[in-house]
Amino acid sequence: MARTQGSHSDITGPRVRAAALKLFAEQGYAAVSMRQIAREVGVQAGALYNYTPDKQSLLFDIMEEHLSDLLAKVRALPLLDDPVAALERFTRFHIRYHSARPDEVFIAYMELRNLSSENFARIEAMRGAYEDILENILAAGQQAxxxxxADVKVATLAVIAMLTGVNTWFREGGRLSLDEVETIYWDMVRRAVSA
Structure with a gap:
């Protein structure tokens, strides 16, 4: 099938991923068809296969791109020797990073069940690498x-769940600024793990 006039791989490929991201976040992965994605992009359905092998690959690519960027950004932060300062920075980083990407976060958590077992294992490994950063901070603070x-791994998962929860209710222009939310959450995290 011919490519729609005016479409280019360097433009259309990212548009396909953006359309899939939007539709998966709005309707859920299972409810979205390749035809809907094509319609959103403005290409013929068969043309999508020039940019992705299938819908599963699109879902995986969205998750992998999100987690790769997350890991790159958190790993680029300078190392801090003080575990308390490192935990505060992680708390603020997590909230700020994720609040700017609500659709990616929703998909990364809610659509895991729709990944093939191989893709699930790859995404789980990336999530584990991110969790390890917080787990190492908590372990260093425990040692210091x-x-x-009671359990560093459980505390890690609890803190991440609490911080990610900000995405479900925070809205720009609401009663609290993002800075205020970060400060409130930092106080809760600090109290939850303090000796």
């Missing part, structure tokens, strides 16, 4: 006597 948690 700054933090007291």
């Amino acid at each position: 006597g700054c933090f007291a948690v």
Whole structure:
């Protein structure tokens, strides 16, 4: 099938991913067809296969791109020796990064069940690498006597779940600014793990 006039791979490829992201976040992966994605992009349905092998690949690419960027950005932060300062920075980073990407976060958490087992394993490994960063901060704080948690892994997962929850309710222009939300959440995280 011919490419729609005016479409270019360097433009249309990202538009396909953006349309899939929007539709998956709005309707859920299972409810979205390749025809809907094509219609959103403005290309013929068969033309999508010039940019992606299938819908599963689109879902995986969205998740992988999100997690790759997340890991690159958090790893680019300078190392801090003080576990308390490192935990505060992680808390603020997580909230700020994720609040700017609500659709990606929604898909990364809610659509895991729709990944093939191979793709699931790859995404889980990336999520685990991100969790390890916080787990190492908490373990260092525990060792230094700054933090007291019954189980570092459980505390890691609880903190990440709490921080990610900001995406479900925070809206720009609401009662609190993002800076205020970060400060409130930092206080809650600090209290939850303090020795």
